[in-house]
Amino acid sequence: MKKYFRTLILLCAGLGLSYQSLAQTPTDGLMMPKGDICFLLNFEYGQFDHYWEGETLRKNGTIAKVQRRTAMVMAAYGITKRLDVYAGLPYVSTNSTTPNGGKFAGTSGIQDLALGLKYEALRKKGEKGELTVFGSVLFSTPVSNYLSDYQPYSLGIGAPQLAWRALVEYEWNSGVYLRGQAGYIWKGYTEAEREYYYNDGSYFTSWMDVPSAWTYEAVVGKWFMNKSFRAELSYNSSRSTSGDDIRAYNAPQPTNKVDMDRVGVFAQYFFNKPKGLGVVASYSRVIHGRNAPEMTAISAGVTYQFGLFSPKN
Amino acid sequence: MKILRLILLSLVTGILLAACSMDLETELEYQSYEFSGIDENAGTWKPILISSGSQLSIDTPSGVESAEFLAEVENVKSTIASMSGDQRKNVDHWTNNAVLRWNEVALGLIAKYNLIPGPNEDESYTLPSPANPAGPPVFPFAHPPYASRALAYLSVAQYDGLIAAWHYKFQFKRPAPYQVDLDIPHAYVANNLPSYPSEGAVLATVSRKILTAMFPLEADYLKELEEQHLESLILAGENVPSDLEAGKKIGEEIAGIALARAADDGMKYAQSPKAVSDSLRAAAFERFGWQWENLESPVRPVGLTPLFGQVKMWSVPNVEDTRPVVPPALDSDAFKKDVKILQDYADNVTHERRRIANFWQDGLGTYTPPGHWNDIAGEFILKYKLNSIRTARVFAYMNMAIMDGGISCWDAKYYYYYPRPIQLIKDFETIAGTPNFPSYTSGHSVFSAAAAEVLTYVFPQEGTLFQDWAEEAAISRVYGGIHWTFDATVGTTQGRDVAQYTIDVAKMDGADN
Numbered sequence: 001m002k003k004y005f006r007t008l009i010l011l012c013a014g015l016g017l018s019y020q021s022l023a024q025t026p027t028d029g030l031m032m033p034k035g036d037i038c039f040l041l042n043f044e045y046g047q048f049d050h051y052w053e054g055e056t057l058r059k060n061g062t063i064a065k066v067q068r069r070t071a072m073v074m075a076a077y078g079i080t081k082r083l084d085v086y087a088g089l090p091y092v093s094t095n096s097t098t099p100n101g102g103k104f105a106g107t108s109g110i111q112d113l114a115l116g117l118k119y120e121a122l123r124k125k126g127e128k129g130e131l132t133v134f135g136s137v138l139f140s141t142p143v144s145n146y147l148s149d150y151q152p153y154s155l156g157i158g159a160p161q162l163a164w165r166a167l168v169e170y171e172w173n174s175g176v177y178l179r180g181q182a183g184y185i186w187k188g189y190t191e192a193e194r195e196y197y198y199n200d201g202s203y204f205t206s207w208m209d210v211p212s213a214w215t216y217e218a219v220v221g222k223w224f225m226n227k228s229f230r231a232e233l234s235y236n237s238s239r240s241t242s243g244d245d246i247r248a249y250n251a252p253q254p255t256n257k258v259d260m261d262r263v264g265v266f267a268q269y270f271f272n273k274p275k276g277l278g279v280v281a282s283y284s285r286v287i288h289g290r291n292a293p294e295m296t297a298i299s300a301g302v303t304y305q306f307g308l309f310s311p312k313n
Numbered sequence: 314m315k316i317l318r319l320i321l322l323s324l325v326t327g328i329l330l331a332a333c334s335m336d337l338e339t340e341l342e343y344q345s346y347e348f349s350g351i352d353e354n355a356g357t358w359k360p361i362l363i364s365s366g367s368q369l370s371i372d373t374p375s376g377v378e379s380a381e382f383l384a385e386v387e388n389v390k391s392t393i394a395s396m397s398g399d400q401r402k403n404v405d406h407w408t409n410n411a412v413l414r415w416n417e418v419a420l421g422l423i424a425k426y427n428l429i430p431g432p433n434e435d436e437s438y439t440l441p442s443p444a445n446p447a448g449p450p451v452f453p454f455a456h457p458p459y460a461s462r463a464l465a466y467l468s469v470a471q472y473d474g475l476i477a478a479w480h481y482k483f484q485f486k487r488p489a490p491y492q493v494d495l496d497i498p499h500a501y502v503a504n505n506l507p508s509y510p511s512e513g514a515v516l517a518t519v520s521r522k523i524l525t526a527m528f529p530l531e532a533d534y535l536k537e538l539e540e541q542h543l544e545s546l547i548l549a550g551e552n553v554p555s556d557l558e559a560g561k562k563i564g565e566e567i568a569g570i571a572l573a574r575a576a577d578d579g580m581k582y583a584q585s586p587k588a589v590s591d592s593l594r595a596a597a598f599e600r601f602g603w604q605w606e607n608l609e610s611p612v613r614p615v616g617l618t619p620l621f622g623q624v625k626m627w628s629v630p631n632v633e634d635t636r637p638v639v640p641p642a643l644d645s646d647a648f649k650k651d652v653k654i655l656q657d658y659a660d661n662v663t664h665e666r667r668r669i670a671n672f673w674q675d676g677l678g679t680y681t682p683p684g685h686w687n688d689i690a691g692e693f694i695l696k697y698k699l700n701s702i703r704t705a706r707v708f709a710y711m712n713m714a715i716m717d718g719g720i721s722c723w724d725a726k727y728y729y730y731y732p733r734p735i736q737l738i739k740d741f742e743t744i745a746g747t748p749n750f751p752s753y754t755s756g757h758s759v760f761s762a763a764a765a766e767v768l769t770y771v772f773p774q775e776g777t778l779f780q781d782w783a784e785e786a787a788i789s790r791v792y793g794g795i796h797w798t799f800d801a802t803v804g805t806t807q808g809r810d811v812a813q814y815t816i817d818v819a820k821m822d823g824a825d826n
């Protein structure tokens with residue numbers, strides 16, 4: 001029972017829903033039992049009224065406050081004891097609050113389909129706790145014709161992405177755990193609807209190279225209430241490997257070098273009855289960035305897990 | 314297991330994608346080519362700024378048998394022998410038609426400087442000033458009128474300089490080093506143009522000088538480009554140093570003449586003080602009962618270049634001769650019909666309309682609509698293998714017509730002071746950025762129609778295409794939500810009308826004979 005419980009909770013949580021380019025990532029610390037499936041339905045609201053133009057934090061009356069809502073459905077399935085598969089699909093809508101000086105229309109639509117695998121490379125139980133190591137890979141690609149070159153209202157970066165991650169988690173018998181993660185996200189090319197753009201020089205093409213990024217995360221958390229509730233604090237960071245700065249008082253574009261550091265809190269509660277049902281909630285804030293919005297986001301979601309081929313009682 | 318296979322396939326695809334990298338073009342892709350003709354008589358064509366090509370004088374060159382010339386040829390041979398890899402790349406870059414390359418340099422600078430100054434902390438705005446180009450804000454703000462003017466002076470001075478070069482080339486008929494000494498490799502496709510004076514040197518110097526005046530902070534960058542270009546002319550086997558010297562002299566002189574005109578064309582008064590723009594606004598309100606307002610936050614006190622309509626035109630004697638009719642009154646059926654159309658487009662953004670709005674948007678941070686049409690012209694210049702003087706001629710007349718179109722358009726904008734859709738339609742939102750100047754007529758429409766008209770004159774077989782594009786550029790502004798349909802349609806007619814004045818000049822310059 002205990003093991004089942006923990007698996008369930010960890011799997012459905014911490015899928016790392018986040019703004020735009022970071023996309024949705026299977027970043028939790030454990031595996032699904034073989035044949036189990038878990039669904040997550042999550043809503044996120046984010047907003048910003050300041051952003052970093054290069055490294056300078058500024059406001060801009062043209063866009064006033066930008067709001068961003070994301071509804072996402074995600075599923076995870078245990079193929080084997082050590083291999084999970086993931087799929088996620090977000091719907092995003094964006095707009096500026098009124099009044100604003102730009103009068104730009106917001107946008108809405110389905111963003112990117114994400115598919116991923118996670119593999120348990122090591123599990124080692126010691127006297128004081130347990131160490132686990134995972135590797136994951138996540139591929140995502142746009143599934144609607146949204147325009148990435150319409151920032152800050154674009155639904156996403158409009159390019160295929162491939163994220164490789166390594167995770168290490170150590171959980172003490174007391175229920176306290178630490179998790180560290182490092183990853184590399186390759187980001188491909190996005191097609192604009194214009195055939196010329198400036199990126200520290202002329203580009204006579206509609207294709208834009210979206211900078212790839214390194215990502216890092218550190219999490220500290222603790223289980224409470226006989227493992228039916230947990231809370232965690234996180235710090236994560238993303239660094240583009242190339243790209244240009246947003247130019248003075250100009251709109252961002254997909255070629256920008258986007259860096260950000262974010263802090264967050266996350267909580268999850270798991271019901272005894274009905275069995276398999278859980279809720280998640282989070283809050284995060286970008287505390288430092290470059291060519292990034294100073295985004296604050298809250299989210300809430302529901303998870304439900306059950307045995308697909310081998311129903312459990 | 315089907316799902317698993319699908320996922321694995323996606324991952325493999327992803328990995329393959331990660332491995333490939335696209336070659337994104339940062340310059341027009343072309344190499345040296347055989348010209349469709351070399352226009353031996355181009356030295357007799359009528360220039361724009363001077364009376365004839367012979368007005369600019371250069372010394373008689375040393376003869377091909379002279380010790381002086383032969384020493385120069387030997388020198389060229391040894392310089393080529395010690396060419397570095399980077400120098401080789403420069404030679405390949407500049408090609409035998411450098412008009413396109415310098416035009417491309419201008420487009421890059423326009424895009425670099427096409428940034429609207431943002432507000433200060435206290436919500437005031439500071440205007441860019443040529444007296445303090447480093448700013449902030451930096452000078453210039455290369456908006457469409459500024460861009461049209463920079464391109465016009467560049468192209469006109471290049472054209473006149475090349476007419477002078479052609480005049481002396483075919484007077485002196487001094488052969489190029491690769492023709493004199495067969496051991497000298499020629500980097501370009503041979504076109505048998507006489508070498509004195511070097512047309513490349515004319516272009517390098519005139520372009521550097523005009524663009525430095527237009528983009529003063531780029532002086533060092535432009536000087537470096539000029540030197541690279543001049544050096545590559547020797548390394549290509551095209552010219553000896555005295556060919557370059559004569560070309561540079563022509564370049565300096567014609568650039569000086571062009572810049573003297575520019576200094577006195579009225580552009581320095583175009584960004585008028587608030588009192589002037591307020592009086593134009595009041596006059597329009599008095600006459601018509603409407604007035605455009607800037608709705609930005611914070612509000613910009615003055616629209617963009619209210620007096621650009623008074624800048625000296627190239628081919629039109631009096632701007633008011635090209636002023637369009639009064640736009641629809643705000644209580645007219647024509648106006649109400651337009652409101653419905655705009656609302657319908659805003660409520661139903663189709664993929665096709667969005668694509669067209671974005672394709673022709675050429676907004677802040679880009680090379681502007683005049684730049685877009687220069688880009689288009691380049692493509693057809695290459696398709697028809699025009700030589701460098703024909704190339705300069707196309708750009709000169711097209712950019713004159715574009716600038717005249719802009720002047721005529723701005724005259725209408727600040728005479729009529731007509732409001733934008735966001736001002737008159739409640740809660741209206743757009744997918745393109747609403748610019749800081751009145752609506753009627755649409756700048757994109759006028760610039761594009763003027764450009765298309767000149768290109769149709771030069772390449773009549775492609776005329777339908779150019780006209781279609783001009784109309785698409787015009788309607789793109791309506792799709793973007795920032796112009797009325799009559800801004801676009803009347804603007805298109807206005808652009809064609811204005812361009813006709815320049816085409817009449819072009820037809821008389823002797824190139825069509």
